[in-house]
Every structure is written in C-alpha cells, then in structure tokens.
Amino acid sequence: AQSVAQPEDQVNVAEGNPLTVKCTYSVSGNPYLFWYVQYPNRGLQFLLKYITGDNLVKGSYGFEAEFNKSQTSFHLKKPSALVSDSALYFCAVRDVGGSSASKIIFGSGTRLSIRP
Amino acid sequence: NAGVTQTPKFQVLKTGQSMTLQCAQDMNHNSMYWYRQDPGMGLRLIYYSASEGTTDKGEVPNGYNVSRLNKREFSLRLESAAPSQTSVYFCASRSSSNPGHSLRGGNTIYFGEGSWLTVV
Numbered sequence: 071a072q073s074v075a076q077p078e079d080q081v082n083v084a085e086g087n088p089l090t091v092k093c094t095y096s097v098s099g100n101p102y103l104f105w106y107v108q109y110p111n112r113g114l115q116f117l118l119k120y121i122t123g124d125n126l127v128k129g130s131y132g133f134e135a136e137f138n139k140s141q142t143s144f145h146l147k148k149p150s151a152l153v154s155d156s157a158l159y160f161c162a163v164r165d166v167g168g169s170s171a172s173k174i175i176f177g178s179g180t181r182l183s184i185r186p
Numbered sequence: 187n188a189g190v191t192q193t194p195k196f197q198v199l200k201t202g203q204s205m206t207l208q209c210a211q212d213m214n215h216n217s218m219y220w221y222r223q224d225p226g227m228g229l230r231l232i233y234y235s236a237s238e239g240t241t242d243k244g245e246v247p248n249g250y251n252v253s254r255l256n257k258r259e260f261s262l263r264l265e266s267a268a269p270s271q272t273s274v275y276f277c278a279s280r281s282s283s284n285p286g287h288s289l290r291g292g293n294t295i296y297f298g299e300g301s302w303l304t305v306v
Contacts, residue, residue: 102293113276113297121293160229172217172236178228
C-alpha cells in the first residue's frame with residue numbers, strides 16, 4: 071500500500087530566506103507525486119506535480135520540487151519566501167503501478183509560517 | 187466553470203441521524219474522491235471511484251457509504267452519524283491519465299470547497 075509522510079508539522083522561515091517542506095513516500099510501483107496548498111477555510115489548490123521526466127519540477131507561485139527516487143523524497147522548495155506563502159501544505163502520492171492505481175493518498179500536512 | 191461543487195457547506199447533525207453529502211463535477215473526469223480533514227491528521231481518503239460504476243474503500247471507510255450516481259456525481263452517506271465523524275469533508279475529481287505538464291493537464295486533482303459537518 072502506498073503511503074506518504076511529512077515529518078514536520080510546522081516550518082518557520084524568515085521572509086526572503088529559502089524554504090523547504092519535506093515529503094517522503096512509499097509505493098510498490100511508480101509514483102505520481104503532488105503538492106497542494108490550503109489557505110484558511112478553503113479547499114486545496116494545486117501547486118505542482120511529478121509524473122515523469124525531469125526530476126526538478128516547477129510549479130505555481132515560484133515553488134519547485136525535486137523528485138529523488140533513491141531517497142523516495144519529493145521536497146517542496148522556494149528560493150525566497152514571502153509572508154503570503156504562509157499556509158498549510160500537503161504532499162500526495164498515487165501509486166500507478168500498484169493494485170489500486172487510482173488511489174491518491176495525502177500526507178498529514180505541514181504548516182508553513184513566514185515571518186516578516 | 188464550476189469545477190467541483192459540494193453541498194451542503196455546513197451541517198449540524200445529532201448522533202444517530204443520517205445525511206448525504208452531494209458532489210458534482212463538470213469537467214468530465216473519470217475518477218472522484220471523498221476525503222475528510224481533521225487537525226493533525228491531514229487528509230484521509232474515505233472512498234474513491236475510479237470510473238462510473240465502480241467504488242473502492244480508502245483509508246477510513248467505516249461508517250460511510252458512497253454512490254457514483256453517474257459520471258458527474260459522487261455522493262457520501264453517513265447512515266448513523268457519530269461524534270467521531272465531525273470533520274471537514276472534501277470531494278475531489280481527477281483529470282485523465284494523460285500525464286500532462288507539471289503545471290496543468292492530466293492527473294491534476296481538483297477539490298471542492300469543503301463541507302463542515304458537526305455531529306453532536
């Protein structure tokens with residue numbers, strides 16, 4: 071069965087500094103990986119995804135993520151954080167090679183707080 | 187372009203009551219999902235439907251039933267609500283298997299705005 075872990079409940083970064091939000095996954099087949107952001111009292115908004123190809127994928131709002139197969143990780147990064155990036159971030163995985171190829175599992179979320 | 191629409195947005199139920207959360211998407215997606223979100227637990231998959239006519243259990247299916255009424259609609263039913271089912275519920279749908287670009291196209295999951303359910 072697939073699983074995804076976000077080891078940090080909260081990440082605190084000063085505005086202008088680089089940020090990283092960590093995600094690791096476990097699948098039996100090949101992973102499709104996703105990052106979503108949630109603002110208070112709202113649904114989830116898509117940031118980026120890795121399906122195939124380049125390990126570094128670029129997404130919305132200046133975010134990017136690097137797929138690392140050997141470390142089974144898909145960390146979200148941004149070179150220079152903004153206060154407006156403060157939100158709840160979710161990593162998700164779909165195991166396209168597994169027995170339940172349409173199943174998509176989300177992590178527990180990481181709250182990102184950017185201080186001015 | 188409505189996307190994913192779920193109703194009701196807010197509901198208070200008494201323990202033992204039943205209710206159905208409705209979800210509809212207008213993007214012609216094959217796959218649809220129901221998640222619940224609880225503090226510190228992230229999003230947990232309740233049930234999903236890979237295509238019209240099929241449904242499968244997710245991570246936390248107990249106490250729920252689903253119906254994929256047609257390609258557009260996927261409802262979630264609580265037969266006998268319990269306080270442990272107090273949560274925010276999200277419906278989602280997924281575009282086709284075409285991988286698409288990292289920023290758009292296939293395999294992107296689209297979410298509704300959520301339904302806040304309180305069971306007292």
